[in-house]
Amino acid sequence: YKREEIEGQHWTITIPEDQYPVVEAADKRRTAGGSDRYELEILHRDGQRIPVQVSGSPLFENGDFMGTMAVFMDLTARRKQEKEQDAIVAVSRALRNAADREQMLPILLDQMENLLDANGAAIALREPESGETVIASACSAWAEWKGERLPAGVGVSGKVIESGEIYTSEDILNDPLFPRPELLGEMCSLICVPLIAHEETLGAMLLGRKHPFDESEIRIMTAIADMAANAIRRATLMETLEVRVRERTQELEDANEQLKELDRLKSSFVSNVSHELRTPITNVMLYLSLLQNPLKANKRDVYMGVLQNEANRLSRLIEDLLTLSRLDGDVESERKELHVMDALIAEVIDSQQARAEAKNILLRHELNPEVPAIMVNREQMIQVITNLMGNALSYTHPGGHVLLSSESVNSREEPHIAIKVYNNGPVIPSEDRAHLFERFFRGKTGRDSGEPGTGLGLAICKEIVEQHSGWLEVESDPELGTSFVIFLPFYEKNINPAVG
Structure with missing residues (x-):
C-alpha cells in the first residue's frame, strides 16, 4: 500500500479475518499498558498473506490510553528458511527410518511432493550394466511411469544424469527434451535435479507442478537431492553386500553339502571295496587251508x-578300481584322436566272436559308412564297447543274438553319433534301471545269471562317455529286447568343428 492509501483506514483492511482475535487480544494488552511482540499475518494489496512480527507499545496522554504504536517486521525470508530446515530434517528422518531402497524412494517422493506442492514426482536411476535410465519410483500424476526404461542420455532425466546439472523448464509441454507431453496433464513447470554421491551420478529426481519453482525451492530440492543420493548409495551398497553375503552363504552351504556327499560316497566306496575284497580273500584263505589237509588230496584240482x-x-576288481581312479583324475581322456566308430566296433567284435560262438549266440555288426569319424580316446572307447558287448553276451541265452550299430542323430539340439548295443536277453527290471550306473551295483538279472562281475563295469562306461561330453541311455522291453546307447558329439565344444 501507499501511505496515502492506508492512512485513516480501519486496521481491518490489512488484516485477514481469521487474524482478528490476535489483534483484539493485543489491543487489550495495550489498553492495560503492556508492551510485547507477537506474530501475525497481514494482507498484501494483491491479497497475498505476509507473515510478520509485531512489536507493539501503548500510547498514553495524561494517563489516558490513546492508541498503539506498532513496528512490523516481514518474516517471509525467515519462514522460508525455517521451512527449508524443517523439510531437510523431515526428509533426513524419513530416509533414516527406511529399511531399504524400496521403502526409501516412495517416502522421499512423498516428502518432496508435499513440501513443494508438486503434482507429480519421480526418481530415475542409472542402471550400471546397461547405462539405461530406469524410473525406479513415481507417484501421483506420474505413478504410471514406474518401471519405464529410456536409453542413456534420452529425455530430461537422461540429460541431467549425463551432465550432472540441474534442469528447469516453465514450458515443459513444448520442451523438445520431453517426448511425451501428454503424460504431464495440466503441469507446465518441471525441475530435474541430479543425484550425485562421491562424484558419481546415480540418477535424477523430477518434480512437476502448475506454477514455476522459485530459487528457494530449487535450493531446498538441491539440498535434499544431495542427502537422497548418499542415502541411495548407502542402501544400494548394503543391498549389494547382503546379496553377496547370501550368495556366499549359499555357496558355502552347497559346498558343505557336496563335502558331506563326497564323504558319504567315500565311506560307501570304502565299505563296498572292503566287502568285495573280503569275499574272494576269505575264499582264497579257506581253500588254501583245504589244500593243506592231506585228507582232501583227492579234491586238489x-x-x-x-x-x-x-x-x-x-x-578284475583291482583293475576296475584302478580304471576308476584314472577316470576320477581325468588322466586319460585328453589323449583323443579322430576314429571311425565302425572300425572300433569291428575290432571289439573280432575279440568277442569266439565267446559268442561258444554260447551259440549270433553276434552281428551293422556297418554304416555315413557316420563320420569323431574325436575319442581309442583305448577308453574300446573299453566301453567291450564292457557293453560283454554284458550283452553274458546275459543273452543260447540261440539269442547281439547286434551292434551306429548312426548320426540330432539329440539335445546338437549332432551326435549313437552307438547301440542290442541283445534279446532277459529284460532289466524297471526298479534296477535307475541304479545301473552306480558303483558296485549289480541288478537282479546280473545276480540271477551267476556271471562273475564287480558291479563297476557300467559305472566305468558312464564315466568315460561323460568325459567325452556324451551320455548313456538304456531301454529294456520284454518284446523289443535291451539296448544300451552311447551318445557322442560330432565334436566337443572346445574343439573347432572344422578340425574335429
Whole structure:
C-alpha cells in the first residue's frame, strides 16, 4: 500500500479475518499498558498473506490510553528458511527410518511432493550394466511411469544424469527434451535435479507442478537431492553386500553339502571295496587251508580251480578300481584322436566272436559308412564297447543274438553319433534301471545269471562317455529286447568343428 492509501483506514483492511482475535487480544494488552511482540499475518494489496512480527507499545496522554504504536517486521525470508530446515530434517528422518531402497524412494517422493506442492514426482536411476535410465519410483500424476526404461542420455532425466546439472523448464509441454507431453496433464513447470554421491551420478529426481519453482525451492530440492543420493548409495551398497553375503552363504552351504556327499560316497566306496575284497580273500584263505589237509588230496584240482577263479575275480576288481581312479583324475581322456566308430566296433567284435560262438549266440555288426569319424580316446572307447558287448553276451541265452550299430542323430539340439548295443536277453527290471550306473551295483538279472562281475563295469562306461561330453541311455522291453546307447558329439565344444 501507499501511505496515502492506508492512512485513516480501519486496521481491518490489512488484516485477514481469521487474524482478528490476535489483534483484539493485543489491543487489550495495550489498553492495560503492556508492551510485547507477537506474530501475525497481514494482507498484501494483491491479497497475498505476509507473515510478520509485531512489536507493539501503548500510547498514553495524561494517563489516558490513546492508541498503539506498532513496528512490523516481514518474516517471509525467515519462514522460508525455517521451512527449508524443517523439510531437510523431515526428509533426513524419513530416509533414516527406511529399511531399504524400496521403502526409501516412495517416502522421499512423498516428502518432496508435499513440501513443494508438486503434482507429480519421480526418481530415475542409472542402471550400471546397461547405462539405461530406469524410473525406479513415481507417484501421483506420474505413478504410471514406474518401471519405464529410456536409453542413456534420452529425455530430461537422461540429460541431467549425463551432465550432472540441474534442469528447469516453465514450458515443459513444448520442451523438445520431453517426448511425451501428454503424460504431464495440466503441469507446465518441471525441475530435474541430479543425484550425485562421491562424484558419481546415480540418477535424477523430477518434480512437476502448475506454477514455476522459485530459487528457494530449487535450493531446498538441491539440498535434499544431495542427502537422497548418499542415502541411495548407502542402501544400494548394503543391498549389494547382503546379496553377496547370501550368495556366499549359499555357496558355502552347497559346498558343505557336496563335502558331506563326497564323504558319504567315500565311506560307501570304502565299505563296498572292503566287502568285495573280503569275499574272494576269505575264499582264497579257506581253500588254501583245504589244500593243506592231506585228507582232501583227492579234491586238489577242484580247489585249485576255485582259487584260480577267485584270483581272477580279485584281478578284475583291482583293475576296475584302478580304471576308476584314472577316470576320477581325468588322466586319460585328453589323449583323443579322430576314429571311425565302425572300425572300433569291428575290432571289439573280432575279440568277442569266439565267446559268442561258444554260447551259440549270433553276434552281428551293422556297418554304416555315413557316420563320420569323431574325436575319442581309442583305448577308453574300446573299453566301453567291450564292457557293453560283454554284458550283452553274458546275459543273452543260447540261440539269442547281439547286434551292434551306429548312426548320426540330432539329440539335445546338437549332432551326435549313437552307438547301440542290442541283445534279446532277459529284460532289466524297471526298479534296477535307475541304479545301473552306480558303483558296485549289480541288478537282479546280473545276480540271477551267476556271471562273475564287480558291479563297476557300467559305472566305468558312464564315466568315460561323460568325459567325452556324451551320455548313456538304456531301454529294456520284454518284446523289443535291451539296448544300451552311447551318445557322442560330432565334436566337443572346445574343439573347432572344422578340425574335429
